[in-house]
Amino acid sequence: MQSLTNRSKQVSKKEMTFMEKLYLPAILGGMRITLSHLFKKKVTVSYPEQKRPISEVYRGQHVLKRDESGAERCTACGLCSVACPAEAITMTAAERKKGEEGLYREEKYAAVYEINMLRCIFCGLCEEACPKEAIFLTDRIVPTEFERGDFVYGKDKLVEPMDKNLRVDVSVRQTKGVLEFKQHPQYAHNKLWDPNKAIKSKKSAH
Amino acid sequence: MTTLIMTSGFDWWPYILVVILFLISLGVAAYATYAERKVAAFLQDRLGPNRAGPFGILQPIADGVKMFMKEEIIPNVSNKTLFILGPAIAMLTALLTGAVIPWGPDVVVDGKVYRLQVTDVNIGVLYLLGVVSIGVYGIMIGGWASNNKYALLGALRASSQMISYEVAMGVSIVTLIMFTGTLSTAEIAQQQHGFWADGYFTWNFFKNPLVFLIFFICALAETNRTPFDLPECETELVGGYHTEYSSMKLGFYLFAEYVNMFISSAVISLFFFGGYNFPFMDQIDNQLLVSLIGVGVMFAKTVFFIFVFMWIRWTIPRFRYDQLMNLGWKVLIPLSLVNLAITGLVMYFTGNLE
Ligand code: SF4
Numbered sequence: 001m002q003s004l005t006n007r008s009k010q011v012s013k014k015e016m017t018f019m020e021k022l023y024l025p026a027i028l029g030g031m032r033i034t035l036s037h038l039f040k041k042k043v044t045v046s047y048p049e050q051k052r053p054i055s056e057v058y059r060g061q062h063v064l065k066r067d068e069s070g071a072e073r074c075t076a077c078g079l080c081s082v083a084c085p086a087e088a089i090t091m092t093a094a095e096r097k098k099g100e101e102g103l104y105r106e107e108k109y110a111a112v113y114e115i116n117m118l119r120c121i122f123c124g125l126c127e128e129a130c131p132k133e134a135i136f137l138t139d140r141i142v143p144t145e146f147e148r149g150d151f152v153y154g155k156d157k158l159v160e161p162m163d164k165n166l167r168v169d170v171s172v173r174q175t176k177g178v179l180e181f182k183q184h185p186q187y188a189h190n191k192l193w194d195p196n197k198a199i200k201s202k203k204s205a206h
Numbered sequence: 207m208t209t210l211i212m213t214s215g216f217d218w219w220p221y222i223l224v225v226i227l228f229l230i231s232l233g234v235a236a237y238a239t240y241a242e243r244k245v246a247a248f249l250q251d252r253l254g255p256n257r258a259g260p261f262g263i264l265q266p267i268a269d270g271v272k273m274f275m276k277e278e279i280i281p282n283v284s285n286k287t288l289f290i291l292g293p294a295i296a297m298l299t300a301l302l303t304g305a306v307i308p309w310g311p312d313v314v315v316d317g318k319v320y321r322l323q324v325t326d327v328n329i330g331v332l333y334l335l336g337v338v339s340i341g342v343y344g345i346m347i348g349g350w351a352s353n354n355k356y357a358l359l360g361a362l363r364a365s366s367q368m369i370s371y372e373v374a375m376g377v378s379i380v381t382l383i384m385f386t387g388t389l390s391t392a393e394i395a396q397q398q399h400g401f402w403a404d405g406y407f408t409w410n411f412f413k414n415p416l417v418f419l420i421f422f423i424c425a426l427a428e429t430n431r432t433p434f435d436l437p438e439c440e441t442e443l444v445g446g447y448h449t450e451y452s453s454m455k456l457g458f459y460l461f462a463e464y465v466n467m468f469i470s471s472a473v474i475s476l477f478f479f480g481g482y483n484f485p486f487m488d489q490i491d492n493q494l495l496v497s498l499i500g501v502g503v504m505f506a507k508t509v510f511f512i513f514v515f516m517w518i519r520w521t522i523p524r525f526r527y528d529q530l531m532n533l534g535w536k537v538l539i540p541l542s543l544v545n546l547a548i549t550g551l552v553m554y555f556t557g558n559l560e
């Protein structure tokens with residue numbers, strides 16, 4: 001059988017020779033190996049100062065997008081909640097009043113929208129399920145908290161700011177294949193969303 | 207102890223030295239915990255603790271504070287007196303051994319001699335052996351008083367292991383005593399003066415390396431260091447004899463191990479690697495300078511052996527219990543006896559026997 005590395009050894013159960021029984025040469029050999037590691041380059045990444053490069057499509061903390069005019073895209077359809085395998089998402093829907101057109105894009109919106117970050121497994125299925133392109137995962141890392149309750153993120157933490165310069169850029173997450181797929185007539189109602197016009201803002205976490 | 211009361215009044219020096227030694231032992235032990243983590247990390251290509259202070263040098267203080275802040279738990283099924291006595295004995299015996307070790311040549315300032323040894327009892331070697339074997343009581347009493355199966359098993363292992371290896375250690379020390387011809391630690395140090403004399407090395411290691419080897423292995427076993435750390439192996443016995451301990455009582459056990467390691471390293475460098483002696487020490491005229499370098503050399507050797515202890519710990523996996531007993535009874539004891547006989551024969555035929 002071809003081995004994956006050239007380090008494989010045939011196992012044998014032959015009697016140990018005297019040198020092997022002495023055990024000391026083997027110990028010294030082992031100690032030589034560990035000593036050589038003393039001078040090797042350390043693999044530790046000193047986290048807050050150094051960061052590992054992460055993928056552009058890293059699945060971190062969610063964002064609830066607004067459209068160009070600043071209205072929330074989410075229509076509280078609940079599809080993300082249904083898709084979520086960890087049952088992390090809950091929401092309460094409400095009807096848009098007259099005069100709130102600038103705040104909510106659809107006639108129905110999520111008055112309460114909560115993601116429990118302790119339940120979430122960052123699979124990204126909510127992002128995939130959303131017909132309104134309202135929810136995206138970003139490369140931001142969910143910070144630690146002292147209380148369990150603080151991990152339940154409400155709209156205050158999830159919805160991106162109104163200020164166009166502070167919007168969260170998710171255009172890199174839209175791969176070519178995804179964009180093509182979105183040309184499908186089924187998504188015609190999403191016309192307003194033009195990824196090329198998506199607001200480019202500086203990434204928040206990095 | 208005649209030096210205690212001198213004609214010129216009460217001599218405080220031994221007492222001051224005791225305090226200094228106490229502080230140094232604790233300080234070295236504290237930093238040994240830090241060094242252990244650093245060495246472990248470096249041998250495993252990691253960085254180790256580096257957050258508390260520059261390079262993490264305040265880590266032992268942080269650890270100590272943490273230990274003190276922890277809740278003190280005494281199990282209500284335990285034997286309370288013995289439960290507290292255990293770590294106290296472990297710590298006490300660990301600190302006692304330092305008394306007979308000469309940490310350097312005599313320092314002479316303004317005609318007054320300051321000995322760098324708390325007391326030069328003429329049976330220093332026996333004193334060391336005796337105190338070390340009391341050390342097992344700390345572990346045994348602690349493990350037994352906990353009233354916990356794992357702790358008891360750990361204590362049993364500790365005592366049988368220590369007693370087994372003390373035999374080999376004792377015989378190897380007898381061999382050492384045979385060719386040094388003295389039981390005084392100060393004299394053993396003086397005999398290894400310099401590095402080279404009469405066409406041969408003066409250090410005992412070169413005279414009989416096998417004694418060193420046996421003594422070193424036994425020292426590993428006596429201090430419960432890997433590969434002989436069966437009394438406290440986490441995988442089988444939770445924590446061994448200190449399973450039930452918390453807070454500073456646990457700290458004392460862990461600390462005692464490091465103090466033991468420090469003293470063992472000092473004893474090894476004293477018995478086999480010339481103690482405070484270093485090559486070309488006679489070429490330096492200034493007696494004070496020789497003394498100071500001597501102290502430095504002694505500590506350098508000790509630190510080196512502490513490093514070897516750690517290096518071994520992070521290289522070799524733990525023995526199985528039968529392997530441990532085989533090594534102790536079937537290998538080390540016969541080997542040390544044969545070594546004893548051969549040394550005796552060599553001394554007889556070379557006419558060194560008095
Ligand atoms: S990323 Fe996955 S687990 Fe997390 S909220 Fe979305 S669907 Fe649920």
Ligand code: SF4
Nearest residue numbers: 074075077078080130
């Ligand atoms: S985020 Fe998307 S899928 Fe979830 S409720 Fe809002 S519109 Fe529906």
